[in-house]
Amino acid sequence: MDDRLPLPTPDALWAFFLDVDGTLGDIAPTPSAVVIADHVPDTLTRLAALSGGAVALVSGRTITEVDRLFAPLHLPVAGLHGLERRNAADRISRPVTNPAPLESTRHALQDFASAHPGTLVEDKGISIALHFRGAAGAEKEAEGLVTALLARHGAALELQRGKMVLELRPRGADKGTAIRAFMAEPPFAGRIPVFVGDDVTDEAGFATINDLDGISIRVGDGTDTCARYVGASVAAIHRWLDDAARTLAGHAQGTKETGHE
Numbered sequence: 001m002d003d004r005l006p007l008p009t010p011d012a013l014w015a016f017f018l019d020v021d022g023t024l025g026d027i028a029p030t031p032s033a034v035v036i037a038d039h040v041p042d043t044l045t046r047l048a049a050l051s052g053g054a055v056a057l058v059s060g061r062t063i064t065e066v067d068r069l070f071a072p073l074h075l076p077v078a079g080l081h082g083l084e085r086r087n088a089a090d091r092i093s094r095p096v097t098n099p100a101p102l103e104s105t106r107h108a109l110q111d112f113a114s115a116h117p118g119t120l121v122e123d124k125g126i127s128i129a130l131h132f133r134g135a136a137g138a139e140k141e142a143e144g145l146v147t148a149l150l151a152r153h154g155a156a157l158e159l160q161r162g163k164m165v166l167e168l169r170p171r172g173a174d175k176g177t178a179i180r181a182f183m184a185e186p187p188f189a190g191r192i193p194v195f196v197g198d199d200v201t202d203e204a205g206f207a208t209i210n211d212l213d214g215i216s217i218r219v220g221d222g223t224d225t226c227a228r229y230v231g232a233s234v235a236a237i238h239r240w241l242d243d244a245a246r247t248l249a250g251h252a253q254g255t256k257e258t259g260h261e
């Protein structure tokens with residue numbers, strides 16, 4: 001692969017930021033088909049308990065969708081690549097509040113999907129994604145449409161590329177700004193931020209993490225990324241998080257037995 005380091009040993013001062021699709025759950029043909037393995041919410045619950053609650057999910061999905069996937073677990077979440085955020089005090093904020101420019105692109109994307117079987121529009125309200133995983137041949141035409149829409153609305157909108165998906169969204173927030181906002185607040189502030197993601201949409205998060213001297217981990221082959229560590233697969237990340245929870249639990253137990261803080 002490359003000369004990047006093996007995944008690091010956990011520290012009790014870490015704050016965990018975790019992407020969802022492709023990181024905690026394997027990518028499926030459509031977003032609604034993604035499932036999170038039963039043991040994952042349990043691992044995250046243990047990690048949260050061992051890190052003072054410093055575990056947040058950072059996804060391109062809406063907060064509502066993330067909650068559905070992890071129910072009944074209720075964690076701090078950044079949704080829509082940072083366009084919405086629910087902090088540890090359960091307060092929801094939306095740093096970019098004007099979705100109006102999106103309205104005029106909605107019909108164009110829906111018309112495209114109707115004319116190209118296998119493509120799918122995922123309307124997230126504040127942003128709209130065009131998926132072509134089911135119609136890889138439509139990629140070039142989808143690019144053409146999105147380029148034309150951006151030429152018309154590029155001052156207000158930007159393109160977020162993902163795996164077999166093009167997403168139009170208002171400018172002004174990304175996963176990096178969301179992580180920075182979490183890190184300014186308890187229980188994250190003062191901790192070492194760790195972010196695990198798998199996609200180009202996560203690169204803004206990796207850049208922020210590197211800037212904060214944190215630990216950036218990309219799932220996959222580790223090419224074209226500014227992440228400093230690479231995890232081979234979703235399963236490898238599951239094992240690493242589970243090991244982290246066991247290690248931190250061992251530390252906590254040791255602290256209790258020796259009476260030292």
Ligand SMILES: [Mg+2]
Pocket residue numbers: 019020021022023197198199
């Ligand atoms: Mg992902």
